Amino acid sequence: xxxxxxxxxxxxxxxxxxxxxxxxxxxxxxxxxxxxxxxxxxxxxxxxxxxxxxxxxxxxxxxxxxxxxxxxxxxxxxxxxxxxxxxxxxxxxxxxxxxxxxxxxxxxxxxxxxxxxxxxxxxxxxxxxxxxxxxxxxxxxxxxxxxxxxxxxxxxxxxxxxxxxxxxxxxxxxxxxxxxxxxxxxxxxxxxxxxxxxxxxxxxxxxxxxxxxxxxxxxxxxxxxxxxxxxxxxxxxxxxxxxxxxxxxxxxxxxxxxxxxxxxxxxxxxxxxxxxxxxxxxxxxxxxxxxxxxxxxxxxxxxxxxxxxxxxxxxxxxxxxxxxxxxxxxxxxxxxxxxxxxxxxxxxxxxxxxxxxxxxxxxxxxxxxxxxxxxxxxxxxxxxxxxxxxxxxxxxxxxxxxxxxxxxxxxxxxxxxxxxxxxxxxxxxxxxxxxxxxxxxxxxxxxxxxxxxxxxxxxxxxxxxxxxxxxxxxxxxxxxxxxxxxxxxxxxxxxxxxxxxxxxxxxxxxxxxxxxxxxxxxxxxxxxxxxxxxxxxxxxxxxx
Amino acid sequence: xxxxxxxxxxxxxxxxxxxxxxxxxxxxxxxxxxxxxxxxxxxxxxxxxxxxxxxxxxxxxxxxxxxxxxxxxxxxxxxxxxxxxxxxxxxxxxxxxxxxxxxxxxxxxxxxxxxx
Numbered sequence: 001x002x003x004x005x006x007x008x009x010x011x012x013x014x015x016x017x018x019x020x021x022x023x024x025x026x027x028x029x030x031x032x033x034x035x036x037x038x039x040x041x042x043x044x045x046x047x048x049x050x051x052x053x054x055x056x057x058x059x060x061x062x063x064x065x066x067x068x069x070x071x072x073x074x075x076x077x078x079x080x081x082x083x084x085x086x087x088x089x090x091x092x093x094x095x096x097x098x099x100x101x102x103x104x105x106x107x108x109x110x111x112x113x114x115x116x117x118x119x120x121x122x123x124x125x126x127x128x129x130x131x132x133x134x135x136x137x138x139x140x141x142x143x144x145x146x147x148x149x150x151x152x153x154x155x156x157x158x159x160x161x162x163x164x165x166x167x168x169x170x171x172x173x174x175x176x177x178x179x180x181x182x183x184x185x186x187x188x189x190x191x192x193x194x195x196x197x198x199x200x201x202x203x204x205x206x207x208x209x210x211x212x213x214x215x216x217x218x219x220x221x222x223x224x225x226x227x228x229x230x231x232x233x234x235x236x237x238x239x240x241x242x243x244x245x246x247x248x249x250x251x252x253x254x255x256x257x258x259x260x261x262x263x264x265x266x267x268x269x270x271x272x273x274x275x276x277x278x279x280x281x282x283x284x285x286x287x288x289x290x291x292x293x294x295x296x297x298x299x300x301x302x303x304x305x306x307x308x309x310x311x312x313x314x315x316x317x318x319x320x321x322x323x324x325x326x327x328x329x330x331x332x333x334x335x336x337x338x339x340x341x342x343x344x345x346x347x348x349x350x351x352x353x354x355x356x357x358x359x360x361x362x363x364x365x366x367x368x369x370x371x372x373x374x375x376x377x378x379x380x381x382x383x384x385x386x387x388x389x390x391x392x393x394x395x396x397x398x399x400x401x402x403x404x405x406x407x408x409x410x411x412x413x414x415x416x417x418x419x420x421x422x423x424x425x426x427x428x429x430x431x432x433x434x435x436x437x438x439x440x441x442x443x444x445x446x447x448x449x450x451x452x453x454x455x456x457x458x459x460x461x462x463x464x465x466x467x468x469x470x471x472x473x474x475x476x477x478x479x480x481x482x483x484x485x486x487x488x489x490x491x492x493x494x495x496x497x498x499x500x501x502x503x504x505x506x507x508x509x510x511x512x513x514x515x516x517x518x519x520x521x522x523x524x525x526x527x528x529x530x531x532x533x534x535x536x537x538x539x540x541x542x543x544x
Numbered sequence: 545x546x547x548x549x550x551x552x553x554x555x556x557x558x559x560x561x562x563x564x565x566x567x568x569x570x571x572x573x574x575x576x577x578x579x580x581x582x583x584x585x586x587x588x589x590x591x592x593x594x595x596x597x598x599x600x601x602x603x604x605x606x607x608x609x610x611x612x613x614x615x616x617x618x619x620x621x622x623x624x625x626x627x628x629x630x631x632x633x634x635x636x637x638x639x640x641x642x643x644x645x646x647x648x649x650x651x652x653x654x655x656x657x658x659x660x
Contacts, residue, residue, distance in 0.1 A: 034642055037631065041638035059643045089638060107643035111572030123569060127643075131587070132575035152591060183569065197569075205568060230569055285601070381591035381598065387636040388602035395602060395635045 002035075002055045004078045004100045005525070006534070012055070015076045019058050022068045027108070029057040038086075038103045040095035042398030044455045044463045044470075044490050052095045052489055054081065057103040063183065063191060063229045069104060070227065071189040073522045080104050081524045082227045084126035084158030087151065090401045090452065090488065091162065097489040097526035104227060113230065114206070117142040120235045121180065121206035126157040126228060130379040144235040145377030147172035152379025157231045161221050163486055167273045167374040169327070170266060170444025172236050176221050181205040183230035184220055187518035192226070206232025222486070223510070224524035225517055236377070239327035243357035244371055245337055248279070248318035250349040252309055252435065255320055256410030261343050262322065263408055266444060270336050273375055275323040278436035280312060285390020296434055301425055303435045319436060323355065325375045330359065387454065396454035400466065400490075402473050403450040404482040405443060413439050416449045416482070423476050427469055448485065467491075474498060489526070496529025511536070581656025584649050588640065589615065599637065615657055623654035 003012055019028045029035055038054050045051040060066045073080050079101040086094030086107060096103055110127035115137060122144075124133065130152045137144060147166035149159055160175040172178050182194045195211035196202040209215070219225045249258060255276075265271045282288050295307040312319050324340065326333045341352040358366050360376075367373065373380050387396040406416050417435055424431035432451045439447035453470060456462045471494055474484065478498035487495045499506055507529065514521075514530055521532020531539065578587040592599035593615045603613035612618055630650060633639035645653065 029642065033631070037639055037641040041633050042636075057641075086641060086644075087638075093638065094641060105641065105643050107641070110575040110577075112575060113569055113572040125572070128575050131591075136573075136575065193569075201567060203568065285605075384592055384598035384636060385601075388598045389605040391605065393605065398636050398638075 001030075001032075002053060002100050004055045004102055005098060007076060007078050011076045012078070015072055015078055016056065018072045019056075019069060022065055022072070023058055023060060027059040027061075029059070029105075038094050038096075038105070040093040040488070041457075042089050042093060042400060042455055042488075043095065044400050044453070044466050044488065046397075046455070046457050046460075046463065048460060048463075050099065052097060052099045052101075054096050054103040055100045057105050059105040059108050061108045063109075063185065066104070066106075066109075066185045066227055066229055067189045067191065070185055070187065070522070073102070074187070074189065074520055077520050077522065078102055079522050079525050080227070081527070082106060082126075084155035084161075085129050085153060087129075087154045088158065088162060089151075090399050091486055092489045095489065097492065097524060101525065106227075106229075109229065112136050115140070115142055115144065115235075117144040117235070117237070119207060120144055120237055121232055122146070122235055123181070123206050123230060123232045124156055125230055126155055128157070129153050129155060134377065134379050143238050145238050146233065146235055147175065147178065148374055148377050148379050149175070150374065150383030151381045153381070156233060157228060160231065160233070161228060163222055165442030167372065167442070168236055168377065169269060169272050172234065173273060173442050173444055175233075176218075178234045179217070179231050180207060180209045180234055181230075181232035182217055182220060182228055184226035184228050186226045187520070187523045191229075206234070219513070222528040224514070224527040224530055226523060238360050238376075239329075241328060241330040241333045241357070241359055242376060243326050243333045243337060244355045244375075245324045245326065245340065246353055246355045247322045247324060247340075247344055248351045249320050249347055250313065250318060252305065252319050252414070253410075254347050254350070255413060257347050258320065258322065258344075259408060259410040259413070262324075265324075265340060265343065270326070271340060272325040272327055274441050275372065276438040276441055277321055277323075278438055279318050279321050280308070280434075280436040284385045287391065296431075302421060305435055308435055318351075320438075323372065325372070333357070386452070397457040398455050399452035400455050400470065400488050401450055401452055401486070402470055402484070403448050403486050404473075404477040404484050405446045406439070406449045406482045408439075408441075408443075408445060408447050413447065413449065416480070419476060419480055420449075420451070420473070423472060424469075427472065429465075429469060443485075449482070470494075492526065492529045578649075579652075581652035581654075584645065584653045585616070585656055588645060589653075592637070602635075618657070621657045623658050626650075626654045626657050 003009060016028060016030060035054060035056060038057050043051055058069055060069060081096035081101045082104040083094045084106050106126040108127055109125040111125045112128055113123040115122040130148045133146055133156060146156060147168045149164045149166050160179045164175045166173045166175060181197045184192050186192055194217050196208050197205045198211055220228050262274050280292060292311050295304045298304045326336050344350045344352055356371060367378055387399050389395045406412055417433055417437055420433040421431045439449050441447060453466045455466060470491055474494050483499060484495045496507055510530055515533050518532060521534055525532055525535050578584045595614060600613045607613060627650060630640050630645055
């Protein structure tokens with residue numbers, strides 16, 4: 001049996017029997033085959049000694065049970081690691097940060113406490129998935145939608161806590177920003193409600209974020225100050241009409257002007273989420289055109305920008321294509337589309353056209369035809385196109401995301417491409433980034449310029465190289481002023497290390513809070529790069 | 545004295561009921577859990593293994609027409625194979641925990657897919 005860190009076997013056995021008394025034996029998972037279901041299927045440390053496999057997992061159903069678990073954990077100083085639906089794939093999944101820590105699986109806490117489609121909010125427990133929430137709204141004919149990420153089996157609570165993003169209007173796309181009110185079990189087992197929730201009987205738990213006094217909700221995101229058992233969210237009313245347009249331009253540099261215009265349109269709420277991409281990338285699963293691919297390394301191993309541009313012009317392939325959704329009533333959608341079209345006329349050679357349009361409510365047939373279901377809050381699993389087979393027989397075993405935030409600026413994006421390409425050239429690896437790699441535009445006032453490293457469940461050497469490349473990327477990105485917004489447990493210390501202004505004052509401040517609030521260091525040690533005092537001291541002594 | 549006890553009990557019930565009513569967070573409806581094999585398949589598997597979905601497309605490439613790529617069209621699936629993939633995963637398909645598909649649900653899923 002893997003033991004929790006710093007816990008004697010005899011104490012752990014006593015604690016397990018206490019957990020079983022609280023939850024029932026069937027909700028305490030101690031058999032190896034059950035515990036192994038809490039591995040991170042996409043771990044870049046798979047089958048290595050450091051792989052973060054828990055000792056056991058416990059699955060409470062109520063907040064009172066969570067409190068009891070935390071009290072037992074305090075008694076024996078057993079580190080706990082909460083997960084919601086455990087589907088944070090590419091960023092850690094259902095595994096703890098550190099091998100041996102006990103997973104608190106909140107999947108059974110799946111109450112939809114309230115959904116209001118007049119005041120446009122909901123209150124949920126962590127085990128509710130986006131699929132569950134969508135079904136509830138559709139079954140009850142509610143006129144609201146939740147901004148959702150990929151994939152649909154994720155948790156609104158867990159996703160928001162991990163700073164996840166989505167696909168509608170900017171203010172809803174920021175899932176942590178769209179949350180309102182929390183209930184948290186603190187490291188001493190007490191229950192706290194934040195914002196308006198601190199007022200007993202408050203009627204605006206999920207409507208007014210701030211309540212009175214200091215705003216503390218941020219402490220519970222990507223961190224380890226408590227176990228969040230309920231959260232409120234602001235919801236978007238369903239629009240009457242939705243249309244998807246496509247903008248194409250011919251030249252690489254066009255992206256500079258395109259970003260400027262799109263920033264204006266987005267920040268003015270004229271358009272929703274702009275999906276940037278380049279048609280020079282082949283459709284999913286198809287290989288890149290060999291001529292084009294050869295230009296990626298034809299200038300002493302680096303891309304020949306002129307040849308790539310000429311190839312695009314010669315073959316009449318747009319260099320960029322942006323999908324642009326517009327919401328509203330039909331007249332407003334058309335009027336906004338006309339305005340958007342006019343704004344882009346200043347880019348020579350640009351084309352703007354309607355791709356598809358729908359009046360709501362949608363029929364099943366409409367939904368099946370929708371190009372971007374997520375942009376109307378319809379959950380699905382199509383993100384898995386990413387790493388399943390294309391026309392090759394060597395699929396990935398999963399992926400690890402590298403997700404730095406860069407300015408929402410075309411020039412900076414082009415610089416970022418060059419910098420990434422140089423790094424991979426130095427590492428002697430094929431660059432996953434090309435001169436037509438696109439930014440991710442979920443962050444409504446920034447871009448994420450991410451890439452995915454394919455991990456392996458059979459090749460440890462491959463994973464070691466992946467980790468080295470990832471760590472190099474963190475360093476180089478930081479040197480350029482770009483910092484990751486999210487990372488898998490393997491890399492969370494590395495990411496936090498580069499947020500180092502004034503001798504790591506942010507981390508030191510947070511560590512002070514950690515020591516005060518969780519002196520036994522029992523909640524998710526290491527989550528978000530925050531370690532309790534005894535673990536920090538052990539690390540200084542060369543152990544972890 | 546009996547009456548006083550009754551009154552205290554009555555007041556106690558009223559106060560307790562009020563405390564619950566006032567607390568908007570005390571209610572709640574569990575997200576509907578799938579029960580039958582078909583419901584479990586539709587909830588957990590269909591979003592990837594339905595027609596024209598990523599899992600189906602992946603299996604199309606693998607089987608090259610030698611087997612149907614949609615799991616519900618397979619005639620050769622046996623319970624052991626279904627259990628293996630649910631608990632082990634394969635490539636980008638992760639494995640499922642018992643808080644997601646418990647042993648009883650897995651039996652229903654195995655029976656459903658083996659009978660197709």
